[in-house]
Amino acid sequence: MSLLTIRNLSVEFATSSGGFRAVDGVDVEVDEREILAIVGESGSGKSVSMLATMGLLPWTAKITADEMSFAGHDLRSLSGPARRRLIGKDMAMIFQEPMSSLNPCFTVGFQIKEALRQHLKLDREGRKRRAVELLDLVGIPEPERRLAAFPHQLSGGMNQRVMIAMAIACNPRLLIADEPTTALDVTIQAQILDLLKDLQQETGMALILITHDMGVVAETAERVSVQYAGQKVEENAVEALFDTPHHHYTAALLAALPERATERRLPTIPGVVPGQFDRPQGCLFSPRCARADDRCRQVDPPVQPAALGLARCHYPLHAPQEAQAVEVAR
Template structure:
């Protein structure tokens, strides 16, 4: 049994005319210390499935699952207090927009110290010292000065490093990274991915990496889940997926990689799906 086990997860959102199914019977398992990539285009249900695990979806969402367990505990049956103890301490998440995820009214140091005090019961002095250690660990330049900076005074890459520091503050067993490099330039993207992989190895965390970038998948993942329109299309270890994809949609994603381009125009996923006769 894996560290996180999700079986037949379905998420529906209420609409003015009925409901919309965002996740349709997804199965996901991640083992201790494993890097699992969940890949697919926008709207495939990648983020929604993990937000359901975190309990961060709005009240308009209806969540059902045959199983949703973490380390042998049924997440769906935890009280709100028990879930708060679990989420943010043993399971943490990094979101797509680092600046939007940080509170503009407080310094970055205050925000990480608050996490340490609430989750680990540290004193102000202990939290301050640990926050400085974490800022150094994630490679924030001039960490003492940056502890007193507000998010708008830092670059996007620095804010993402702050979010990573907050996420690893309690040394979680499972870290979920939702498109952690989307808003960053290419050079900073690689730095952030390298940092995540180093921290994953140093801390022995399981890492779920949500992405639409097959290049990132190739460089980071042990195993891959491919999603399309709320459904799981394929699951395989990363080498098997790239060498012998079984599903037309997976082949479509791989065909759209720049290195697979032929002629003047890069084929789209829709082009490939049309050739395969798959909608």
């Protein structure tokens, strides 16, 4: 049985001019001990879909789903107290920007121990021992002394490690890491990713990694879900996705990797992810796709079978010729 199952998740934000659908019919499934990567450009709805799962969106967000369950709990109908017992203990999240997520008014030790006090009911000495253990686990030197440090006294990499320590404090069954290497230099990025992989293997937790870096995906994940403009456009195992992408957007992302470039000029994807006022009819990627035709621009694309990576596309790449002929005939 899957640890986390989400079916047909949609998130719509109320605005002065109506509503904006930031997530549109997304499915997510994660098994125990699995590493799933969710990739896509900024504005693809990656973070919003996971914040909706955690129940951390503002009241202006309207969340609907056919199913949203975690370890047998229906997340759609949880009461406030029940959700607070679950979130932070069995489900935890590393937020994108540690300097804006950590409270500047409290020491990092206080913030780590607060989670332990809330969920594990440890006494004062027990909380301190566990906090020191956590800081040591995430590779922070002199952990006992660092408990008294404020966020502004630590580097960006150190604060990211503190965020990880807070997230894993109660040994969660599922950890969601939202762009955990943003704004860090390359050497620190590698250290953070290695740390997350080691923790996942040691504790057996499932890990959802939200990123736009395909290199990170190749090094870390087992399965990849590609999102674009709030929709999931492809999902496959890492090797299969890198070897034979089926959606044109996925292929364009991979082509933009420097190590795959065959010319001096790095390929790019023209245009931007559509927003509230420029959302096209038909396939949402059609304004940026070199192979789009009138059908793509007018008709919503179907979701292809699993053999074609669940690609949301009229003309998936690497499809059998006879299947493409049937599609064109339609």
